[in-house]
Amino acid sequence: MTTELLLRDANLWGAGPADVLIRSGRIAEIGHGLRSCEVEELGGKLVIPGLVDGHAHIDKTMWGGPWASHASAPGLMGKIRGGQERRPELGIPSADYISALLENMITLGTTHVRTHVDVDTVMGLDAVDAVREAFARHEGRVTGQLVAFPQAGLLIAPGTDKLLEEALRQGVDLIGGLDPAGLENDAVKHLDIVFGLAERYGVGVDIHLHDRGSLGEWQYRLIIERTRALGLRGKVTVSHGFALSDAAPAVRAELLEGLAEAGITIASIAPPGRAMPLKELAAAGVAMTLGNDGVRDLWSPYGTGCMLDRALLQAQQTGPLDEDIELALHAATYGGARVTGLADYGLAVGDVADLVVVDARNAAEAVCVRPVRSLVLKAGRVVAREGSLV
Ligand SMILES: [Zn+2]
Numbered sequence: 001m002t003t004e005l006l007l008r009d010a011n012l013w014g015a016g017p018a019d020v021l022i023r024s025g026r027i028a029e030i031g032h033g034l035r036s037c038e039v040e041e042l043g044g045k046l047v048i049p050g051l052v053d054g055h056a057h058i059d060k061t062m063w064g065g066p067w068a069s070h071a072s073a074p075g076l077m078g079k080i081r082g083g084q085e086r087r088p089e090l091g092i093p094s095a096d097y098i099s100a101l102l103e104n105m106i107t108l109g110t111t112h113v114r115t116h117v118d119v120d121t122v123m124g125l126d127a128v129d130a131v132r133e134a135f136a137r138h139e140g141r142v143t144g145q146l147v148a149f150p151q152a153g154l155l156i157a158p159g160t161d162k163l164l165e166e167a168l169r170q171g172v173d174l175i176g177g178l179d180p181a182g183l184e185n186d187a188v189k190h191l192d193i194v195f196g197l198a199e200r201y202g203v204g205v206d207i208h209l210h211d212r213g214s215l216g217e218w219q220y221r222l223i224i225e226r227t228r229a230l231g232l233r234g235k236v237t238v239s240h241g242f243a244l245s246d247a248a249p250a251v252r253a254e255l256l257e258g259l260a261e262a263g264i265t266i267a268s269i270a271p272p273g274r275a276m277p278l279k280e281l282a283a284a285g286v287a288m289t290l291g292n293d294g295v296r297d298l299w300s301p302y303g304t305g306c307m308l309d310r311a312l313l314q315a316q317q318t319g320p321l322d323e324d325i326e327l328a329l330h331a332a333t334y335g336g337a338r339v340t341g342l343a344d345y346g347l348a349v350g351d352v353a354d355l356v357v358v359d360a361r362n363a364a365e366a367v368c369v370r371p372v373r374s375l376v377l378k379a380g381r382v383v384a385r386e387g388s389l390v
Contacts, residue, residue: 003381005021005036005039005353005382006040013047019034025353030348048109054336056292057118061098061295066091070301076183099134099137106141106384106389112144113142116151117149121157121158146172154194156184161197168200175204176194177207204236213246234265266288276314287335287338329367356375357373357374359372
């Protein structure tokens with residue numbers, strides 16, 4: 001059955017006023033005076049492609065559940081241990097909490113999510129199961145990519161490698177890694193395991209790299225080397241990667257060239273004072289996605305899952321010009337699509353109709369005002385209207 005929907009009097013980001021005819025889930029025609037039986041009158045509102053959250057941890061969330069005051073011990077290890085200890089009493093991971101957060105994200109215009117999912121020797125693959133169930137409850141409204149994530153370490157937590165492998169065997173999309181040097185104390189061995197699993201299961205890699213300074217720079221080089229050697233162009237992402245923003249100009253230029261040449265992408269949550277140099281990345285041809293990271297969990301009480309909030313945070317650290325703000329929105333949309341490998345994404349004829357309608361005159365205003373999403377479409381179907389699930 002062919003389904004049609006006409007978005008009449010739209011303002012397409014980058015293309016201006018037009019009608020958009022959607023047929024069988026894709027943009028079929030863009031023009032003026034188009035006709036269809038099913039019509040949404042947009043009254044000149046802005047249409048952007050579906051927002052992509054390229055770095056989330058939805059398995060950890062307590063959204064819709066209890067409020068637990070933030071009380072973890074300092075440092076990465078304090079958070080890791082705190083998370084493991086308090087999870088059972090709070091009912092984490094919970095398909096209900098995850099599903100509630102996904103609902104909020106959908107109403108805020110997110111149509112695709114890459115989420116890291118904890119795999120550890122305490123709970124095994126429980127979080128993978130919970131995340132899968134939550135996505136199943138929202139089938140047709142949002143798509144997801146799972147990263148098997150060794151949050152509690154890999155070398156320092158023996159047995160985790162086998163669990164990660166089991167997750168990949170069960171079809172998890174990517175293999176994750178975490179501070180190969182800073183947390184694991186053996187970057188080469190950690191990366192050998194992670195890239196070995198990627199090769200064996202034909203999956204992509206997404207590595208959390210918080211290590212700063214020369215230690216972080218060295219690990220960037222190791223990741224570039226392995227990506228090249230295994231021909232994983234377009235399938236490897238460095239998350240956070242603070243060392244790149246810290247690096248001296250010459251080192252930064254060298255790393256950016258290496259990343260571009262190896263086809264490695266970046267995921268950033270644009271934390272205040274530590275955002276990525278987005279203009280330099282764009283100039284070097286290195287794709288970057290934005291993400292919300294943890295939302296209301298034991299790691300952070302903050303966030304709502306809103307990708308326009310995240311774009312604003314990036315924009316505030318990129319610059320005040322419309323083009324700076326648009327670049328941040330670009331990372332929250334097209335950048336996310338590139339990093340996560342979404343095909344046929346965008347606002348052209350033939351693209352999948354993952355679309356968001358906002359009451360704004362242009363992209364910069366959409367980011368600065370962050371209005372209620374008037375409509376959210378997933379593959380041509382209206383899934384949210386005026387901030388509520390349809
Ligand atoms: Zn993360």
